[in-house]
Amino acid sequence: xxxxxxxxxxxxxxxxxxxxxxxxxxxxxxxxxxxxxxxxxxxxxxxxxxxxxxxxxxxxxxxxxxxxxxxxxxxxxxxxxxxxxxxxxxxxxxxxxxxxxxxxxxxxxxxxxxxxxxxxxxxxxxxxxxxxxxxxxxxxxxxxxxxxxxxxxxxxxxxxxxxxxxxxxxxxxxxxxxxxxxxxxxxxxxxxxxxxxxxxxxxxxxxxxxxxxxxxxxxxxxxxxxxxxxxxxxxxxxxxxxxxxxxxxxxxxxxxxxxxxxxxxxxxxxxxxxxxxxxxxxxxxxxxxxxxxxxxxxxxxxxxxxxxxxxxxxxxxxxxxxxxxxxxxxxxxxxxxxxxxxxxxxxxxxxxxxxxxxxxxxxxxxxxxxxxxxxxxxxxxxxxxxxxxxxxxxxx
DNA sequence: TCTGGGGTCCTAGGACCC
DNA sequence: TCTGGGGTCCTAGGACCC
Numbered sequence: 538x539x540x541x542x543x544x545x546x547x548x549x550x551x552x553x554x555x556x557x558x559x560x561x562x563x564x565x566x567x568x569x570x571x572x573x574x575x576x577x578x579x580x581x582x583x584x585x586x587x588x589x590x591x592x593x594x595x596x597x598x599x600x601x602x603x604x605x606x607x608x609x610x611x612x613x614x615x616x617x618x619x620x621x622x623x624x625x626x627x628x629x630x631x632x633x634x635x636x637x638x639x640x641x642x643x644x645x646x647x648x649x650x651x652x653x654x655x656x657x658x659x660x661x662x663x664x665x666x667x668x669x670x671x672x673x674x675x676x677x678x679x680x681x682x683x684x685x686x687x688x689x690x691x692x693x694x695x696x697x698x699x700x701x702x703x704x705x706x707x708x709x710x711x712x713x714x715x716x717x718x719x720x721x722x723x724x725x726x727x728x729x730x731x732x733x734x735x736x737x738x739x740x741x742x743x744x745x746x747x748x749x750x751x752x753x754x755x756x757x758x759x760x761x762x763x764x765x766x767x768x769x770x771x772x773x774x775x776x777x778x779x780x781x782x783x784x785x786x787x788x789x790x791x792x793x794x795x796x797x798x799x800x801x802x803x804x805x806x807x808x809x810x811x812x813x814x815x816x817x818x819x820x821x822x823x824x825x826x827x828x829x830x831x832x833x834x835x836x837x838x839x840x841x842x843x844x845x846x847x848x849x850x851x852x853x854x855x856x857x858x859x860x861x862x863x864x865x866x867x868x869x870x871x872x873x874x875x876x877x878x879x880x881x882x883x884x885x886x887x888x889x890x891x892x893x894x895x896x897x898x899x900x901x902x903x904x905x906x907x908x909x910x911x912x913x914x915x916x917x918x919x920x921x922x923x924x925x926x927x928x929x930x931x932x933x
Numbered sequence: 934t935c936t937g938g939g940g941t942c943c944t945a946g947g948a949c950c951c
Numbered sequence: 952t953c954t955g956g957g958g959t960c961c962t963a964g965g966a967c968c969c
Contacts, residue, residue, distance in 0.1 A: 549969090569937090570937070570938095572937090573934055574934085574935085574936080574937075575937065576935095576936065576937050576938090577937095578937080578938090578969095579969095591969080592936080592937080592969095593936085594934080594935055594936050594937095595934090595937095596934050596935080597934090597935075597936085637968090637969090638940090638968075638969050639939095639969075640969080641969075719967095719968085720966090720967065720968080721967090722966055722967045722968085723966085723967090724965080724966060724967085725966075725967090754943080754944075755943095755944095756943080779940080780940080780941065780942090781939095781940070781941080782939095782940095783938085783939070783940075784938085784939085785937085785938060785939085786937090786938085787936095787937060787938085822961085822962095824962095824963095832935095832936075834964085834965090835963085835964085836962085836963060836964070837962085837963085838961085838962060838963080839961095839962090840960085840961060840962085870937085870938095872938085874940095938969105939968100939969085940967100940968080940969090941966105941967085941968080942965105942966085942967085942968105943964105943965085943966085943967105944963100944964085944965085944966105945962100945963090945964095946961105946962090946963095947960105947961085947962090948959100948960085948961080948962105949958100949959085949960085949961105950957100950958085950959085950960105951956105951957090951958090
């Protein structure tokens with residue numbers, strides 16, 4: 538049998554903010570952006586005691602907890618702490634780690650278990666080491682697979698350690714509502730509850746197999762097996778390259794102003810292309826994503842016939858995609874995403890040759906239209922930079 | 934003062950090819 | 952004279968996670 542840990546840093550962003558600002562001690566802390574449409578990214582346990590939760594609109598959180606300190610996020614610092622966190626485990630314990638998000642990982646400790654060394658002792662040692670070296674508390678779940686390990690790290694927070702093996706299912710897993718089962722989200726939970734499936738134990742029951750199968754897609758069997766303590770999902774130790782790179786932004790006010798949207802697209806494309814180049818990758822598919830004021834989203838994407846990391850090509854495609862599909866629509870959010878990514882060193886052909894060809898091609902087909910857009914973008918962009926600089930000067 | 938932003942994975946239909 | 956079967960790729964949408 539394997540022994541897997543799931544390690545999760547407790548209220549990660551808020552905890553780091555407390556470390557950066559010692560005078561925050563004993564205050565409710567909410568990490569959130571600064572606009573009226575911001576939501577809570579992270580909250581410390583004091584803030585949570587007022588009912589504040591992640592993803593809650595900031596104004597609502599402040600109504601629940603008016604004296605909370607709002608900390609602006611510092612993602613670079615968080616990434617730095619995350620690196621230290623994973624490094625401590627890799628160097629002091631084992632490199633059999635799957636990093637699953639900025640503040641979470643799975644660790645296979647099967648090979649570390651000896652006659653007088655239990656999984657719990659290793660977990661405790663990791664927890665204490667993380668606390669003493671980077672002053673962050675984590676919750677750890679222990680189990681024979683990823684699912685039970687993750688359910689374990691959720692079981693007792695903060696600073697808990699929970700073992701869940703097959704014999705613990707009836708007491709620790711089955712009584713829980715299905716909403717608390719990992720990978721069962723709001724949509725699936727609502728559907729199942731409507732048909733009387735209310736607890737994880739209900740999913741595990743063989744007499745409910747047929748009803749679950751009829752309600753869910755073919756993934757139903759995965760949920761059924763997990764509810765019974767089985768999970769065949771193996772740890773993935775590879776440091777995987779990203780599958781997509783995206784950026785999106787919600788406007789302060791909904792807008793249909795093409796000039797404003799165009800500027801935002803320029804900004805977003807700049808952002809994603811820079812990250813694409815940092816990863817030393819190229820893209821083949823460009824997607825535009827919008828959200829209407831009623832929260833309905835739409836995507837439009839375009840796959841080109843070769844990989845590229847060329848800013849101009851990607852920008853023109855993005856602008857055209859938006860222009861052809863969403864012009865004059867009133868939107869709340871606009872986003873750009875790149876997918877079908879490939880590492881530069883895996884490219885078999887020189888994409889620059891294609892890029893040059895495509896550019897001449899674009900110019901032949903849409904010469905006037907494209908040059909008008911490019912000129913317009915350049916003009917708008919220059920103007921925007923100047924006004925931003927002016928504002929800064931005035932502030933000084 | 935209603936509801937962010939970064940992702941991964943899956944499904945399903947249609948085009949196209951052999 | 953009435954319509955296969957397998958496979959891949961593209962596109963759009965949606966569920967779910969932190």
